[in-house]
Amino acid sequence: MSDPQTIQPHGTVLPPSLSIRNATTVRDLLQAAFESTDPVMLSVPDDADIDLSFLQLVEAARRHAELNGRAFGLQKPAMGNLLSTLERAGFITAMTPRDREFWLHRKEQQ
Amino acid sequence: MTTLDPIQVFRTEAAELFEQIEGGLLDLLHDLSNQDQIDAVFRGLHTLKGSGAMFGFEALAAFTHHCETAFDRVRKGEVSASAELVACVLAAQDHMKALVDRPNGDNAEEGDRLLAELQAAVGGQGGSGTVVTPPLAANAPVAADTAATTWKLSFRLPSNAMANGTNPLGLLDELRELGTCEIRADLSKVPGLNQIEPADLYVSWQVTLTTYQPRSAIDDVFIFVMDEMELQIEQQSSTAPIAGVKAPDTPAAPAAEKAVMEPQARAEASTPAVAEAKNGKAAENVRVPAERLDELMDRVGELVIAQSRLSQLAGSSVDIQLRAVSEDVERLSGELRDTMMVLRMVPVTQLFSRFRRLVHDLARETGKMIELEFEGETTEVDKTVIERLADPLVHLVRNSIDHGLELPDERIAAGKDRSGRVLLSARQSGGEVIITIKDDGRGINRERVRAKAEASGLVQPGQQLMDQELLQLIFQPGFSTAAQVTNLSGRGVGMDVVKKTVEALRGVIDIRSEPGKGSEISLRIPLTLAIIDGLLVRVGSGNYVIPLSAVEECLELSLEEDLRSRGRSFISLRDSLVPYLRLRDLFRTGTAPDPYQKVVVISTGDERIGLVVDQIIGDHQTVIKSMSKLHHDVVTFSGATILGDGSVALILDVIHLINVGQQQEAQLRAAG
Numbered sequence: 168m169s170d171p172q173t174i175q176p177h178g179t180v181l182p183p184s185l186s187i188r189n190a191t192t193v194r195d196l197l198q199a200a201f202e203s204t205d206p207v208m209l210s211v212p213d214d215a216d217i218d219l220s221f222l223q224l225v226e227a228a229r230r231h232a233e234l235n236g237r238a239f240g241l242q243k244p245a246m247g248n249l250l251s252t253l254e255r256a257g258f259i260t261a262m263t264p265r266d267r268e269f270w271l272h273r274k275e276q277q
Numbered sequence: 278m279t280t281l282d283p284i285q286v287f288r289t290e291a292a293e294l295f296e297q298i299e300g301g302l303l304d305l306l307h308d309l310s311n312q313d314q315i316d317a318v319f320r321g322l323h324t325l326k327g328s329g330a331m332f333g334f335e336a337l338a339a340f341t342h343h344c345e346t347a348f349d350r351v352r353k354g355e356v357s358a359s360a361e362l363v364a365c366v367l368a369a370q371d372h373m374k375a376l377v378d379r380p381n382g383d384n385a386e387e388g389d390r391l392l393a394e395l396q397a398a399v400g401g402q403g404g405s406g407t408v409v410t411p412p413l414a415a416n417a418p419v420a421a422d423t424a425a426t427t428w429k430l431s432f433r434l435p436s437n438a439m440a441n442g443t444n445p446l447g448l449l450d451e452l453r454e455l456g457t458c459e460i461r462a463d464l465s466k467v468p469g470l471n472q473i474e475p476a477d478l479y480v481s482w483q484v485t486l487t488t489y490q491p492r493s494a495i496d497d498v499f500i501f502v503m504d505e506m507e508l509q510i511e512q513q514s515s516t517a518p519i520a521g522v523k524a525p526d527t528p529a530a531p532a533a534e535k536a537v538m539e540p541q542a543r544a545e546a547s548t549p550a551v552a553e554a555k556n557g558k559a560a561e562n563v564r565v566p567a568e569r570l571d572e573l574m575d576r577v578g579e580l581v582i583a584q585s586r587l588s589q590l591a592g593s594s595v596d597i598q599l600r601a602v603s604e605d606v607e608r609l610s611g612e613l614r615d616t617m618m619v620l621r622m623v624p625v626t627q628l629f630s631r632f633r634r635l636v637h638d639l640a641r642e643t644g645k646m647i648e649l650e651f652e653g654e655t656t657e658v659d660k661t662v663i664e665r666l667a668d669p670l671v672h673l674v675r676n677s678i679d680h681g682l683e684l685p686d687e688r689i690a691a692g693k694d695r696s697g698r699v700l701l702s703a704r705q706s707g708g709e710v711i712i713t714i715k716d717d718g719r720g721i722n723r724e725r726v727r728a729k730a731e732a733s734g735l736v737q738p739g740q741q742l743m744d745q746e747l748l749q750l751i752f753q754p755g756f757s758t759a760a761q762v763t764n765l766s767g768r769g770v771g772m773d774v775v776k777k778t779v780e781a782l783r784g785v786i787d788i789r790s791e792p793g794k795g796s797e798i799s800l801r802i803p804l805t806l807a808i809i810d811g812l813l814v815r816v817g818s819g820n821y822v823i824p825l826s827a828v829e830e831c832l833e834l835s836l837e838e839d840l841r842s843r844g845r846s847f848i849s850l851r852d853s854l855v856p857y858l859r860l861r862d863l864f865r866t867g868t869a870p871d872p873y874q875k876v877v878v879i880s881t882g883d884e885r886i887g888l889v890v891d892q893i894i895g896d897h898q899t900v901i902k903s904m905s906k907l908h909h910d911v912v913t914f915s916g917a918t919i920l921g922d923g924s925v926a927l928i929l930d931v932i933h934l935i936n937v938g939q940q941q942e943a944q945l946r947a948a949g
């Protein structure tokens with residue numbers, strides 16, 4: 168199960184281009200990370216070029232992790248371009264407590 | 278998992294958009310006030326800009342933005358469309374194509390020059406009469422209501438929306454610009470990492486929007502994707518002005534227009550890539566790379582050969598079950614071949630449509646008035662034929678306009694309309710397509726042709742030539758002289774190259790010309806190049822294939838009749854003498870002739886000859902294989918095919934043989 172609070176010293180560092188132009192590469196990178204590391208912790212550059220395709224890939228990775236009992240998370244809470252893209256895409260409004268914990272590292276009282 | 282390269286997808290989409298834009302611009306020339314065409318061009322430019330920005334073609338997006346802005350002014354009625362503006366945007370489109378092909382190409386100066394011309398064309402330099410009155414109030418956007426309205430939107434974009442260049446975030450931003458928005462993403466359809474197609478879109482949205490803008494402003498946000506998306510809009514309530522939502526002072530501009538008016542800033546604007554041509558039928562079509570069709574064609578060809586072998590084996594077997602299976606395979610492979618042929622066929626309009634631009638440009642260059650007309654655009658031809666015919670046809674059309682059509686004053690003096698007419702037509706005739714380029718110009722000057730032919734040694738002074746022979750001289754290598762070549766027709770493809778290309782397609786060129794009335798050049802091309810129906814014949818101990826489309830009839834040549842001809846080699850066929858070739862002699866078989874030889878009469882256009890063979894074996898589905906490089910110089914055969922028993926049969930080059938036969942006839946006539 169994902170546990171974003173467990174910060175790893177060396178996460179999977181993603182490239183600065185996280186848009187549709189690079190989506191296949193990023194997908195492959197995520198798949199490789201799941202094959203080679205555990206837990207998989209993503210390090211997203213603050214100034215990364217991000218669009219919806221990346222958000223979908225991370226959501227797909229969350230489903231994959233959940234299904235396979237793997238730990239998966241972000242090394243640090245969403246900020247910068249990642250946070251603004253989450254807002255623009257309407258992800259923030261729709262977030263469940265677990266989503267908030269994953270993306271924003273905010274644990275809420277149930 | 279196969280994933281399309283998004284850049285390649287964009288290039289393909291861009292090519293379609295260029296066609297759409299160019300077609301719209303050329304149509305607009307017929308009616309410069311046609312709002313539908315203006316809108317279509319604007320949408321094409323808008324989509325191109327947005328898609329370009331989305332896929333990292335920043336230079337393209339920035340350049341296209343200016344053209345889009347210019348057309349937006351036309352769309353809004355601030356500037357009227359003019360022939361100059363259309364010409365500018367057409368030229369700008371060529372620059373855009375270059376930016377798609379070479380995103381980092383160093384051609385900024387050309388871009389600046391084109392933009393300066395564009396600026397002048399939209400009235401920047403006070404072009405006469407380009408500024409028109411603002412649109413009537415009735416045509417203006419509907420004024421905003423005084424009360425805010427809350428709308429519930431639920432929408433899902435097509436799964437290929439992002440791959441096609443639409444940026445959903447841009448659409449959401451545009452919705453936010455209309456008022457207060459609560460946007461909730463629905464992620465329930467996002468699959469797992471091993472199932473996801475990275476470029477596909479899985480997210481859908483529910484939006485609650487409170488706005489002073491009319492419903493049409495919401496529709497405008499989705500204007501480019503409306504046909505392919507799922508969209509529900511429900512009005513929830515109308516209320517008095519509410520806090521946080523500013524009532525607009527001016528009539529609302531549709532969101533799509535806003536995106537246009539904001540200079541440069543919207544590199545990541547909404548970027549729909551929905552070509553109108555799709556008309557909502559995208560889901561019914563599959564885009565397949567052409568090379569895959571070629572591969573499939575090769576496989577079908579091999580299957581036909583294998584089936585032929587099976588049929589032969591089954592034919593010599595007493596096993597009834599084997600024969601039954603063989604017949605089934607034969608039927609199925611025949612059906613597969615026919616289906617494959619249909620897949621390779623594309624309408625000739627794909628070839629013709631590119632000439633609209635060519636003729637437009639030539640008319641401006643030469644000062645001639647030209648009406649280009651098409652006939653039979655829906656005629657379908659093998660895609661390879663279409664590809665290979667493009668250059669020869671360009672040359673023929675250029676020649677028609679450059680050498681054939683007169684200037685308007687000359688035409689008036691000759692009692693003709695000011696506008697010259699060029700007709701491009703296509704029609705199917707049996708297994709051939711006949712493509713004709715016809716003009717109503719001055720016709721071919723036979724005296725000049727003869728003079729040039731004599732000067733270049735192609736004919737002897739005073740040599741008797743039939744009219745058709747004289748006209749065919751223009752297809753001789755080296756016929757064109759420097760004095761004749763202009764910047765229009767002298768681009769390195771001579772008429773001899775045109776003829777060679779057509780003959781390489783197993784086609785022939787007919788030419789007719791009437792002084793003062795015009796010329797007509799017809800290309801007769803086989804509908805397909807990969808598999809043909811052939812007539813299998815035996816000459817000596819070898820088998821040969823004659824393309825069935827060229828066969829007129831078969832006759833018997835008795836030994837007595839053969840002897841009676843005394844070497845004249847003519848056969849009387851319904852009151853006309855037809856020359857014939859003894860293939861046994863031509864191929865030097867060294868065998869005695871069969872007692873009852875056969876004459877296969879073949880023709881191309883008006884020319885026909887007989888081919889004397891020993892035996893007609895029957896029709897044969899022929900998969901054409903190219904000759905090897907070693908046999909590059911062999912002219913009598915156009916290819917080879919593999920028969921059912923594994924042996925090779927050469928395919929006769931009908932055009933070459935007819936030429937040989939005609940020459941033989943001419944020599945015999947000259948000898949008296």
